[in-house]
Amino acid sequence: MSRLRIDFQDYAELLQLYADYASALDSGQWDAWPGFFTDPCVYKLQPRENHERGFPLATLAFDSQGMLKDRIYGIQETLFHDPYYQRHVVGAPVVRRVDADGRLHAEANYAVFRTRLSKESTVFNVGRTIDEVVRTPEGLKFASRLVIYDSEMIPNSLIYPI
Known part of the structure; x- marks a missing residue:
């Protein structure tokens, strides 16, 4: 059974998760990135066309904290690469569903400037x-994060997580 209602405290925590995630990436706190996820987890960066057609091909695809840590090591x-800064501008998440076990299904628009x-x-x-967020003893974490980018073309210098 799923419901669409989420209480204010849970939504405030969800907003904080999104803000903390963007802040960590924007400030280059790479070692913090895996800690935003459960283990196992899903992190995929995929073009919109592939996602909408149900094609599995993704630009990046990881399924554990260990794989996220390997990316950070890399x-x-x-x-x-030429160093650069990135800045995330993230819209307020829209909660699409809340499962009986408390799993949040949420979406948010983003823009990353380099x-x-x-x-x-x-x-x-x-x-x-497109995110699935679960409550853990350490607070809310991403169990799954699908980053669906609009353009079919991306720069060949996609180094840092989005």
Whole structure:
């Protein structure tokens, strides 16, 4: 059985989860990123066309905190790229469903801006997230985060998580 109502406290915690997630990524706190997820978890970055057609191909796909930690290791130790800053602008999440066990099904629009050192800021990636959020002893966490980006083309320098 599912319901659409969510109480104010739960919604405030959900807003805080989204804000903390964006803040950690924007400030380069890469080691914090896996901690926003349960283990196991799902994190996929997928073009809108593939998602809407039910095609499984994703640009990035991880299914555990260990895989998220491997990505962070790659960012910090092995990937060579021009450094840049990113800034997330995230809309208020819309709760689509609340399961009997308290699992929240939510969506939010996002835009990510990228600023390369000594260059102007540009729109880097735009889309929406489709999330499943669960309560854990440490608070709300993402059990699943599908990042569905609108453009079929993305820069070949997708290094940092969205």
